[in-house]
Amino acid sequence: MAVYTEVTDEALRAFLAAYPLGALRAFRGIAEGVENSNYALQTEAGDFILTLYEKRVDPRELPWFLGLMEHLAARGIDCPLPVKARDGQALRTLAGRPAAICTFLAGVWPRRVRPEHCAPLGAALARLHLAGADFHEVRPNGLGPAAWGPLLDRCRPGGDAVQPGLVAELDGALAGILATWPVPGALPTGQIHADLFPDNVFFLDGPEGKPRVSGLIDFYFACTDLLAYDIAVCLNAWCFEPDGSYNVTKAHALLSAYQRLRPLSEAERKALPVLCRGASIRFLLTRLYDWTATPAGALVTRKDPLEYLRKLRFFARAEGPASLGL
Ligand SMILES: Nc1ncnc2c1ncn2[C@@H]1O[C@H](COP(=O)(O)OP(=O)(O)O)[C@@H](O)[C@H]1O
Ligand SMILES: N[C@@H](CCOP(=O)(O)O)C(=O)O
Numbered sequence: 001m002a003v004y005t006e007v008t009d010e011a012l013r014a015f016l017a018a019y020p021l022g023a024l025r026a027f028r029g030i031a032e033g034v035e036n037s038n039y040a041l042q043t044e045a046g047d048f049i050l051t052l053y054e055k056r057v058d059p060r061e062l063p064w065f066l067g068l069m070e071h072l073a074a075r076g077i078d079c080p081l082p083v084k085a086r087d088g089q090a091l092r093t094l095a096g097r098p099a100a101i102c103t104f105l106a107g108v109w110p111r112r113v114r115p116e117h118c119a120p121l122g123a124a125l126a127r128l129h130l131a132g133a134d135f136h137e138v139r140p141n142g143l144g145p146a147a148w149g150p151l152l153d154r155c156r157p158g159g160d161a162v163q164p165g166l167v168a169e170l171d172g173a174l175a176g177i178l179a180t181w182p183v184p185g186a187l188p189t190g191q192i193h194a195d196l197f198p199d200n201v202f203f204l205d206g207p208e209g210k211p212r213v214s215g216l217i218d219f220y221f222a223c224t225d226l227l228a229y230d231i232a233v234c235l236n237a238w239c240f241e242p243d244g245s246y247n248v249t250k251a252h253a254l255l256s257a258y259q260r261l262r263p264l265s266e267a268e269r270k271a272l273p274v275l276c277r278g279a280s281i282r283f284l285l286t287r288l289y290d291w292t293a294t295p296a297g298a299l300v301t302r303k304d305p306l307e308y309l310r311k312l313r314f315f316a317r318a319e320g321p322a323s324l325g326l
Contacts, residue, residue, distance in 0.1 A: 003029035005037045005052045005095050012041075012050075015094045018085040019101065021045040032199070034301060035220060037097075040104070047104035049080060052097040057220055059098045064139050065219050066090050066100060068132070068191060075131035078105060078215045105215030107202030113238050117211050118250040121201060122257030124213040125193075125234060129227045129262055132191030141194065141223040143282055145181050148174055151285040158292030163306060166288075173312055174281060180274045182226065187268050192230035195221040197237040228268040231258060232275035235324065236283065236311050244310045246318075251325025269321050276315040276324065284308035 007015075007027075016024055022044025030038040030049075037052040053062060066082040070090075073081040080102030082090035090100050110117050141147075152159075152170055159167040193200070195218060206212030231254075239251040258264075264272075287305035294302055318324055 003031070003037045003039070004054050005097050007037075007039065007050075007052070007095050011095055015092070015099070016043065018087070018092065019083060020086055021048070021083070021101075033218070035218075041101065048083065048101045049104055050094075050099065050101050052094060052099045054097065057098075061139065062091050062098055062100070064137060065222060067137065068135055068222055069102070069219055071135045072128065072131050073103075077128055077131050078213065079219065080105060080215075080217060105202055105217060107204045107214030109199045109202055110211070111198075113198055113250065114211075115247070115250050115253055117198075117201075117203060118238060118253040119257035120203070120206075120211060120213045121196075121234060121238060122254035122259075123261060124201070124216060125196060125230060125254075126258045126261035128193060128216065129190055129230065135191050138224040139222070141192075141225040143194070143221065143286065144223075144225060145178060145278060148178075148278075148281055148285055151289055155285065155288045155292060159288060162288060162291060163309070166309070169309075170281065170284070173277070173316065176316075177274060177277050177281060181278065182267070182271050182274075187226045187228055187271060188265065189225060190227050191222060192225050192227060193219060193222050194225065194230060194233060196230065196234050226271075226275065227262075228264060228271060229275050229279065231255070231264075232272065232279040233282075235272075235276055236279045236308070239325070240311060240314075244314075246314055246324075248323070248325045255325050264326075269326055272321050272324055272326060273315060273318055276318075277312055280308050280312035280315055284312060 012027060013024055025042040027039050027041045030040055035056055036054050039050040041048040041050050069079050070082055072079050083101040084090045085092060092099055152174060156167055200216060200218040201213060202215040203211040204214040234254060235251055238254065239247050241247055284305050287303045287308060291302050291305050
């Protein structure tokens with residue numbers, strides 16, 4: 001459920017009057033998503049997405065996110081393009097919240113990931129990294145390694161109720177990850193998506209019925225960080241089966257397609273296992289925090305933190321980059 005802020009017909013029509021998009025034909029709230037309120041809009045000019053940014057997004061950061069999407073779209077990445085109103089501004093206010101209209105992307109996200117999705121995903125990720133190379137404004141990763149210790153501290157009171165011994169296990173895992181995390185400057189950095197999960201990647205059928213990526217959405221965790229960390233996020237999110245096993249075929253397809261466009265350096269290859277453990281603990285911790293801090297009955301879908309504990313354990317046992325599909 002993600003319509004936190006209701007928008008009346010009258011408010012929307014007044015808001016739209018600032019845009020060169022013609023009259024409103026239809027609009028409806030979109031239930032999917034967890035962070036912001038999203039509405040599908042149809043106007044005389046076509047289909048759009050209206051987003052009202054909710055409490056977890058810092059309004060001061062919105063120009064960076066919208067600027068990145070504009071930059072990437074101008075370089076041929078199929079991502080939402082913020083639509084400017086007649087006064088040239090894409091970021092406005094609606095129902096008391098910061099709001100923007102973006103272009104609508106066709107396609108559907110895969111409810112069940114197949115190996116055929118992973119090569120197009122890898123290529124799309126590499127294209128995203130290459131297209132971001134000349135976007136020079138830096139946004140530090142607010143959910144990077146420096147944030148994991150404080151986040152774990154906030155989970156201490158409730159963590160062991162989710163699974164006995166969890167907090168001690170995470171203390172040990174985090175210490176190991178931080179001790180071997182790449183030092184600044186050791187690996188290529190750039191603009192990363194940082195949350196490229198299946199629900200943020202749309203596909204359409206391409207030639208011979210093979211899936212092709214039609215859109216990447218939800219850039220609101222995007223930041224400037226290690227490019228290979230973005231790959232580690234995708235290996236976590238795309239390459240495990242429902243039974244918890246790692247699908248090396250999917251991982252190999254993803255990594256090979258990525259490397260055809262942006263080959264990894266030796267240092268990136270060596271660092272991939274620890275980056276994967278870092279990505280596991282990042283999603284484990286935000287899910288654990290949400291699990292323990294969300295009041296029962298809140299209109300938010302809580303995601304299972306223990307799914308990422310199983311992934312973390314897998315990566316901790318993995319013997320080198322080759323076992324991850326490199
Ligand atoms: N540009 C877009 N084109 C088409 N659908 C979109 C677009 N942006 C968002 N959506 C729809 O809205 C849903 C939630 O968007 P998302 O950005 O993931 O929200 P949240 O940031 O709240 O998690 C998506 O699953 C998709 O159905
Ligand atoms: N991908 C994260 C949650 C972020 O949600 P999104 O709807 O904004 O992608 C997770 O799975 O924990």
